[in-house]
Amino acid sequence: MTNLRxxxxDAHVDLGAKMVPFGGWEMPVQYTSIKEEHYAVRNHVGLFDVSHMGEAFVxxxxxxxxxxxxMTNDVSKLTPGKAQYSLMCTEQGGTxxxxxxxxxxxxxxxxxPNAANRNKDIEWIKKHQKPNTTITDVSDDYALLALQGPKSEEVLQSLVSEPLNELGFFQFLAESKLLNTSAIISRSGYTGEDGFEIYCKSEDAKTIWDALLKQEVTPCGLGARDTLRLEARLHYTVKNCQTQLAHLKQSGLLLKRKRLSRLLVKKLARRKGTRCAxxxxxxxxxxxxxxxDYPVxxxxxxxxGHVTSGTQSPTLGTNVGLALLDEAYAAIDTTVRVGIRKRIVEAKVIQTPFYKR
Known part of the structure; x- marks a missing residue:
């Protein structure tokens, strides 16, 4: 099957990006080096094309x-102009x-929804669609740019009129004038740094991309995005959100709701006391x-248990990872062993996030 673009x-290719298949798309993994792009976001500002993500209006x-x-998080707590992170669950309590x-x-x-799960996610919502509800997949109409780093507000403020310093984390502008275009601007991101995600019409993406790069912004690929999000202990889709009910403890989201997702209520009642990972x-x-997937x-x-994702942390200079473990071994400073190819290598449980600004 041909990967989507x-x-x-073309802008990525012109910048010399290394393109790789990812979630059914051809995406830039790096332009110069992963470390250089990682440091640009930690210390200044970087720009990511994450237009492979899906968008759907409900x-x-x-x-x-x-x-x-x-959803496992409580959507009723949202007010206009605010956003939240959530898991979407199955009747079995999985993710x-x-x-x-x-x-x-x-x-x-x-x-x-995440890129590779776009169709599956939207169909799942439609399967549980209530009367007087319309669900519209608008993924092909939108592009998504992520401007991330300590200088992101300063850079973006030069292109918009609304005072961005008044926009809190997980708050958004529903219709902001950005250059000669209209965009949704959200204070959010996937790097552990301050930043903004810009939802714009696909035909406007190149204009916005070029304007931001002129502000001494570093183009960044998915490689740096992965090392940045891991340092901040942000999940890599369902790799860190396992599909079994016994693993629900790791997200904490279910515990926030007095009225859990209706799909989970009966299942949780039946499985109360289940040992968690x-x-x-x-x-x-x-x-x-x-x-x-390395065993622990x-x-x-x-x-x-097993490793869900890991890397050599550019910020810490050490090899770190996230692992889903039997809760008996989850205490800080617990010594564990990771199966790396044909070797058993010692590791220890440490505090997360690995990096916090």
Whole structure:
């Protein structure tokens, strides 16, 4: 199957980006080096094309009830101009995907599914659609740019009239004039730094991209995005949000709702007391990088979990990862062992996030 391309594909190629397949798309993994782009975001400002993400409007009198049925976070707490992170669950208590929900008003919401799960996510919402609800996939109409880093507000403020310093985290402008275009501007991101996500019409993406790069902004690829989000302990889609009910403890989102997703209420009642796995941070003591799906063992070399993602942290200079472990081994400073190819390498559980601004 041919991979899809964002509206900025040619711009990436012109900048010399290394393009790779990702979630059914051809995306830039890096322009210069992952470390250089990582440091640009930590210390100044970087720009990502994340237009592979999906967008769908959920509208009508039944919109809120529809989202409450499938989301683990409490959508009713949203007010216009605010957004929240949530998991979308199955009847078995598993995870369909993690995504963002934006509230325009109590009858109009925008949901942002991950790229590879776009069709699956939207179909899942439609499957539980309540009367008087319209669900519209607008992914092909929108591009998404992420401007991230400590200088992001200063850079973006030069192009918009609204006072961005009044915009809090997970708040957004529903219709901002950006250059000669209209865009949704959200104070959010996936890097652990201050930043903004800009939802614009696909045909306007190149104009906005070029204008931002002229402000001494570094173009960044998915490689840096991954190291940045891991340092901040941000999930990599369902790799960090497992599909079994026994793993729900790791997200904490379910515990925030007095009235859980209706799909989960009966299942949770039946499984009360189930032993949980926890998502923890690990730092390698021995040589090696903890990669996705590597097994994790206790001192008796009994498997106690697995790595969900890992990297060499540019900021810390050490090899770190997130691992889903039996809760008996989740305490800080617990020694564990990671299976790296044919070796068993010592690691320890450490505090997360690995980096916090």
């Amino acid at each position: 964002t509206a900025l594909y 509208e009508g009198e039944g919109a809120l009830e529809t989202l409450q049925t499938v 369909v995907d993690d995504l963002l929900v934006y509230c325009f008003d109590n009858e109009r919401y925008l949901v942002i 926890q998502l923890v941070g690990i730092e390698m003591i021995g040589k090696g990088i903890p990669r996705t 063992y206790n001192e008796r070399e009994e498997m106690i």
